[in-house]
Amino acid sequence: MTEPGEQLSHQDELDLGELAEVLSLIDAATEADGVSPVSEHVLLHLRHGGDGEADNLLVHSVDGRLAGYAHLDRTDLVGGSSAELAVHPEHRRRGVAGALVRGLEARSPDGRLRLWAHGQLPGARALADRFGYRQARVLWQMRRSLLSGLPTGPMPQGVELRTFVVGRDEQAWTKLNNRAFANHPDQGGWSVSQIQMREKETWFDPEGFLLAVDTADGRLLGFHWTKVHGRDGGPHAHEPIGEVYALGIDPSAQGRGLAPALTVAGLRYLRNLGLSQVMLYVDEANTGAIRVYERVGFTRWDVDVSYRRSGLALDPAIGRRGQEEHHPDHEEPEEPFDDQTEH
Numbered sequence: 001m002t003e004p005g006e007q008l009s010h011q012d013e014l015d016l017g018e019l020a021e022v023l024s025l026i027d028a029a030t031e032a033d034g035v036s037p038v039s040e041h042v043l044l045h046l047r048h049g050g051d052g053e054a055d056n057l058l059v060h061s062v063d064g065r066l067a068g069y070a071h072l073d074r075t076d077l078v079g080g081s082s083a084e085l086a087v088h089p090e091h092r093r094r095g096v097a098g099a100l101v102r103g104l105e106a107r108s109p110d111g112r113l114r115l116w117a118h119g120q121l122p123g124a125r126a127l128a129d130r131f132g133y134r135q136a137r138v139l140w141q142m143r144r145s146l147l148s149g150l151p152t153g154p155m156p157q158g159v160e161l162r163t164f165v166v167g168r169d170e171q172a173w174t175k176l177n178n179r180a181f182a183n184h185p186d187q188g189g190w191s192v193s194q195i196q197m198r199e200k201e202t203w204f205d206p207e208g209f210l211l212a213v214d215t216a217d218g219r220l221l222g223f224h225w226t227k228v229h230g231r232d233g234g235p236h237a238h239e240p241i242g243e244v245y246a247l248g249i250d251p252s253a254q255g256r257g258l259a260p261a262l263t264v265a266g267l268r269y270l271r272n273l274g275l276s277q278v279m280l281y282v283d284e285a286n287t288g289a290i291r292v293y294e295r296v297g298f299t300r301w302d303v304d305v306s307y308r309r310s311g312l313a314l315d316p317a318i319g320r321r322g323q324e325e326h327h328p329d330h331e332e333p334e335e336p337f338d339d340q341t342e343h
């Protein structure tokens, strides 16, 4: 329980005074913990406004100062709501986070809630345990400069690159993706409509969606789908950064060096757009993919952990894909990489 007089409130839009308080609470937590309690995505929402779908939960202390803040994102109807929260260092261990978690649960439409924590802090883990949440995913964000030299990454013999053709490649690509991710239920099992949905997104760029094909018969062997964040300007404008959005190799083509070759080809594309940095998300458990990325110069930049309330029944209408973890900095189902048998 919070202290007597501490108040939980929520609002869609923060006024300028509240915004300043929230940003100063985030600064204080960052200073105390050595890592920001919220993702870049939430900071951008706060600084520049967002799509109007976010909910802000605030806990004010008796003297009217902001003690805790939570940002609830209810836009992911598939994965369920997700939230990030922070308590001012001077107000910790008094139940403020507990009040926020209960408030978040009450405001999550179907009761499902994921909490994202940054930097693997012991307080976050303890809080999750205390409220019956279990660790669902550990995601590494990796980055590398595009200004430094790229490895050569030659294409294996009998393989050539071309770009994705909208209206023609959807079916074959979906099959390839599902084969490449057959051991990763959350990333496989796509339907054609799932790629078609993404084709309508402003960031979608077929020129940055590279396909490796068999020179003899044109069969798809692998893909590297790149993405650029922040190119459109708009409310989330920031210096554009490239992303290795998805990379997959057909099981029959694994072990031939296709993954590093495709990775490098995509990095070259992003560099030619004038970008200076590239990032990616990868599941900590996907050691094969991490090795590929390290080999082409990526290093670990940040670690994010998502906690999910345990014992929650999945909505049968949502089924298996309801288990996806939607990362706050990543607008789509992430865990984009697989390279199970490359090495």
Ligand SMILES: CC(C)(COP(=O)(O)OP(=O)(O)OC[C@H]1O[C@@H](n2cnc3c(N)ncnc32)[C@H](O)[C@@H]1OP(=O)(O)O)[C@@H](O)C(=O)NCCC(=O)NCCS
Pocket (backbone or CB within 6 Å): 029, 033, 037, 084, 085, 086, 087, 088, 091, 092, 093, 094, 095, 096, 097, 098, 099, 115, 116, 117, 118, 121, 122, 123, 124, 125, 126, 127, 128, 130, 307
């Ligand atoms: C983690 C954090 C939100 C906890 O805030 P808080 O207001 O101190 O948490 P509460 O007082 O509500 O604690 C609720 C329970 O969580 C556990 N807990 C929280 N912080 C803990 C810590 N540092 N060590 C051990 N247990 C802790 C305890 O079980 C506690 O219950 P108790 O005090 O009755 O034993 C705060 O430390 C913070 O802002 N950290 C940085 C951002 C972050 O990690 N966010 C969490 C994402 S899941």
